[in-house]
Amino acid sequence: MALSKDIYKAFEDVVGVENICDDPAIMPAYHSAELGAVILPKNTAEVQAIVKLCNKYKLQFRPVCTGWTGMFPKGIIYLDLRRMNRIIEINEKNMYAVVEPYVISAQLQAELFKRGLNFCIKGAGTNCSALLRGHGHMDQTTGGDDRNHLAIEWVTPEGDIVRSGSLGSSDEWFCGDGPGPSLRSILTSAVPPGVTPGVFTKAAVKLYHWAGPSVYPVVGVSPHYSLSEIPPNMMARYFSFPSVEKMWQAELKIGESEIAFELMGFNISMVAANITTSNEEEEETFNRLNKEVQGPGFFVIIAGDSPADFEYKKRVLEKIVSEADGKSLKAVEDPRIEGILMCQCTRISASIRETFRNGGAFNSIPIMGQRDLTIKWAIGAGKAKEPLIKKGLIMDDGGAFFGWGVEQGHLGKTEIFCKFDPGNSEAKAAVEGWQKEQNRRAFTERYFASTMGPQDEIGPALLNYHLWWQKITEALDPNGVSPSAGSLV
Numbered sequence: 143m144a145l146s147k148d149i150y151k152a153f154e155d156v157v158g159v160e161n162i163c164d165d166p167a168i169m170p171a172y173h174s175a176e177l178g179a180v181i182l183p184k185n186t187a188e189v190q191a192i193v194k195l196c197n198k199y200k201l202q203f204r205p206v207c208t209g210w211t212g213m214f215p216k217g218i219i220y221l222d223l224r225r226m227n228r229i230i231e232i233n234e235k236n237m238y239a240v241v242e243p244y245v246i247s248a249q250l251q252a253e254l255f256k257r258g259l260n261f262c263i264k265g266a267g268t269n270c271s272a273l274l275r276g277h278g279h280m281d282q283t284t285g286g287d288d289r290n291h292l293a294i295e296w297v298t299p300e301g302d303i304v305r306s307g308s309l310g311s312s313d314e315w316f317c318g319d320g321p322g323p324s325l326r327s328i329l330t331s332a333v334p335p336g337v338t339p340g341v342f343t344k345a346a347v348k349l350y351h352w353a354g355p356s357v358y359p360v361v362g363v364s365p366h367y368s369l370s371e372i373p374p375n376m377m378a379r380y381f382s383f384p385s386v387e388k389m390w391q392a393e394l395k396i397g398e399s400e401i402a403f404e405l406m407g408f409n410i411s412m413v414a415a416n417i418t419t420s421n422e423e424e425e426e427t428f429n430r431l432n433k434e435v436q437g438p439g440f441f442v443i444i445a446g447d448s449p450a451d452f453e454y455k456k457r458v459l460e461k462i463v464s465e466a467d468g469k470s471l472k473a474v475e476d477p478r479i480e481g482i483l484m485c486q487c488t489r490i491s492a493s494i495r496e497t498f499r500n501g502g503a504f505n506s507i508p509i510m511g512q513r514d515l516t517i518k519w520a521i522g523a524g525k526a527k528e529p530l531i532k533k534g535l536i537m538d539d540g541g542a543f544f545g546w547g548v549e550q551g552h553l554g555k556t557e558i559f560c561k562f563d564p565g566n567s568e569a570k571a572a573v574e575g576w577q578k579e580q581n582r583r584a585f586t587e588r589y590f591a592s593t594m595g596p597q598d599e600i601g602p603a604l605l606n607y608h609l610w611w612q613k614i615t616e617a618l619d620p621n622g623v624s625p626s627a628g629s630l631v
């Protein structure tokens with residue numbers, strides 16, 4: 143649905159003829175053949191001018207960083223932010239970095255590693271934007287989701303520029319709150335289904351200590367990578383346990399002793415997916431490793447600041463694991479496999495095979511919260527998958543869930559997948575039914591309240607937050623030009 147010539151010209155006057163396009167041959171490369179136009183602003187002033195024009199002409203827009211997610215209604219203006227790709231500042235002393243939307247996580251992390259620093263990277267991969275929030279493999283030491291944004295520069299859906307927290311009062315990026323009432327919770331909900339309307343044009347993210355090498359000694363040719371040697375004072379292991387309870391007790395103690403750089407509760411099918419390069423190899427590896435593990439388990443990376451610190455952390459880990467009757471998976475003790483996993487799970491390229499292995503589609507229920515409660519809920523959600531597996535509607539992964547520690551176990555993440563053939567409408571309906579039922583069960587049995595659960599029940603139990611969010615977005619976006627993501631995921 144092309145724009146009229148006059149409207150197209152108004153946008154073209156903002157960004158220049160080279161940076162706007164509605165060519166039907168190009169549009170499909172941008173998620174949809176029916177976009178109004180793709181526009182590539184180069185800075186905040188251009189974003190603001192575009193957003194104001196969208197309000198003037200009542201046109202919906204959607205900003206895109208690296209574009210892993212999204213459905214785009216007909217005629218929408220697609221704001222491709224790839225020209226806004228600068229790391230503005232790395233503040234080593236105060237431990238934050240300021241980035242524009244198209245700085246990808248790999249780019250920022252490479253710069254940070256050279257300085258002994260690191261940051262939270264979405265499990266989706268280092269190819270995603272460093273600016274949007276998310277959670278991932280390193281949350282044990284980097285926190286996750288809404289915990290990492292500091293000050294933000296934001297173009298509101300009406301085209302005003304808001305500089306939140308310390309940026310607004312002192313021109314510095316170190317704090318996301320105040321002075322006075324804070325906008326932080328509105329501004330940091332940028333992962334579907336909760337997406338902030340408007341456009342973030344710059345954001346400061348927290349940095350953390352990195353004890354590993356400035357560059358990994360990667361060897362091999364795609365897809366057969368590994369490390370020529372395991373970096374000094376680092377170790378990666380996978381431990382399985384006789385029961386969920388024993389695994390959970392070990393997780394708690396590891397958190398309390400703060401020895402793990404990373405604690406990622408992969409199930410064994412995810413380990414198999416990560417260390418193999420084809421579906422055939424993966425199936426063979428899964429069947430082999432599945433016989434070796436004694437039950438559920440987790441993957442751990444230890445990173446010492448010195449040889450003595452490393453020895454201490456290893457000894458504490460050994461004690462905790464042996465007290466919980468844990469067993470180390472031999473395959474991961476092989477330095478080639480250890481190197482692959484260490485690199486994939488800190489440079490974050492693991493999810494792509496874990497998630498999309500064997501093709502097909504998946505629905506998942508992800509939840510951040512108190513890890514023991516979410517684990518108990520996930521065991522039930524796994525059991526509820528069994529009849530669907532028996533009927534052949536979903537893939538047999540043993541009902542497995544996975545999850546990880548966040549902030550040394552103060553929080554945790556648990557997630558469970560249902561993989562199915564998207565061409566099979568019966569399977570799709572069954573998976574959607576499972577998802578609905580398990581989200582409802584989580585709430586009615588008081589494990590947690592998910593935004594994917596029954597809002598008519600959850601909303602009133604949580605101070606009607608859903609109605610307040612609706613009022614806030616209507617107030618911020620009176621012309622409805624910045625559609626909220628719930629409808630667009």
Ligand SMILES: Cc1cc2nc3c(=O)[nH]c(=O)nc-3n(C[C@H](O)[C@H](O)[C@H](O)COP(=O)(O)OP(=O)(O)OC[C@H]3O[C@@H](n4cnc5c(N)ncnc54)[C@H](O)[C@@H]3O)c2cc1C
Pocket residue numbers: 204205206207208209210211212223243264265266267270271272274275276277278332333334337338339340341342343493494497498627
């Ligand atoms: C295989 C797979 C695995 C995943 N695993 C994880 C995971 O482990 N952890 C996790 O946190 N997420 C995960 N995700 C979700 C992932 O974080 C989102 O897809 C993420 O948004 C991708 O980042 P992006 O940089 O490509 O964002 P985009 O797709 O560009 O944008 C994501 C959303 O934010 C909005 N947006 C984009 N730029 C801006 C901006 N500048 N201002 C305001 N809004 C903006 C977009 O309109 C869109 O709604 C996964 C997704 C996939 C497909």
